[in-house]
Amino acid sequence: MAEVNRAEAPRTKVTQPVPFRGGGFRPRGNRWAGVLVFVAIIAVVEIGLRQGWISALTLPLPSDVLDTFRQLYVTGALWDHLFPSVSRFLVGGALGALAGIGIGTLIGLFGLIRAGLVPLVAAIFPVPKIALLPLFVIWFGIGEGSKYALIAFGTFTPMVVATYGAVDNVDRTLIRMGQSFGLRWWSIVRKIVLPGAMPGILSGLRIGLAIAIILLVAAEMLGAEYGIGAYILEAGSLYDLERLFAGVVILSVLGVATSSAIGWVERRVLRWRA
């Protein structure tokens, strides 16, 4: 009997589609999801404060922050603070990034420079640059110079590390190719090494500029009349949470703007990537 059953078993075939089990593990963006998260958090805070299940002491009312922001804009104080901050950020960040890319490339190309400078970079990387502000004030004065120097220095170290790592990762076969066609040394650096290192340099720039924003605020808190950092410090010492938050929002916007500017550059410069 058992044999009969076995013979019959395949006859009762179940036909079914092969279950799909691929997919996933490939996060794909939805540009509105990020906006939605912001809106949801702000709405929850606003409603919570108005209804009283969030204590009025913990957070300012988002609509009050918005109103503070509006006043800032109307009185023109926004530009008084924003312009010095943005120019410090741009000057300091550009100085640091350019120096970092230059030194990083040299470290990537020359063994002696690498042996000499990598330990030095490793030594200054973990030092909180804010701790050096008094030194910079002595060297460059209390004015803009010390702020530029602090921001530049903070951007410099991550840029060096990112750049020499990126130069190390440039496809050696491309460099061999350049040599085999008799390209000049400078041509190889300019046309093969630097473009090949560009993805790594740009992702280093993301980190470097985020650090630049942090240091910008720190520098302005320690000695500036105008600037977003000074504005936040003043609001904080008065426990004026609305103004404090308005300042924080400006910093966030600055961060998002920087990040999307780099994203734009990446899309243009790295179009060749598969």
Next chain:
Amino acid sequence: MDLRIEGLSHRYGDTEVLRDISLEIPAGRIVCIVGPSGCGKSTLLRMVGGLEQPHAGQVLQMGAPPPGCLNPLTFVFQDFALLPWRSVAGNVSLVLEDHGLDDPDAIIADVLERTRLTDFAQALPKQLSGGMKQRVAIARALAVNPAVMLMDEPLSALDAQTRELLMDDLIELWQREQFTAIYVTHNLAEAVRLGHQIVVLSRRPGAVREIVDIPDPLGARGAMEDVQAHLWGLMRDEARAADAELLDG
């Protein structure tokens, strides 16, 4: 321009890679170098092209390179070595830019036409198939008007069908203009199709085992199974031994 390799030997640390290799590469001929994997074929080619220095022996250029030659010894690499951020035309232009030419665009147009890439001049490498990429690399090599082409397994990264097509292209190119080439491969079918002379290297340390001349004209060859069988007979045991070797041994 002829090439002569004289008593070339090389070692990496304690490992002897090449032993006393002497060869003549006469102008206008394609010399194929075959051998089991790891026998130092590619190392030999890099030394001929001046990318690596041999421990002993030398490579001699005999006679002047042809007029208008910008880079006498020019490589075609297995992995194409195209700059991904440059278009097809840009990749060819790269090797001309340092020479201060009056009209590089004419050279670019000419080599792209010869490799049938004219329509793809503005495409990026990521848009091209493997076969097309290698045609770009061949166009780039032709652009510098080389005296000797050094081809390092140029078809090994391609599928069998593309390989056939590109072999036909290479034969056609050679028939139009008899270029000189050293063609390193592990594929015996390629060697018998493209080589005027086939140099069989032994297993590591690579030494010249046998040199086979094939007098038949390039365009009119069949599979030449008897030659392939003879070559394979020379290599089989060594290939097996090489395969069983530990890589770091």
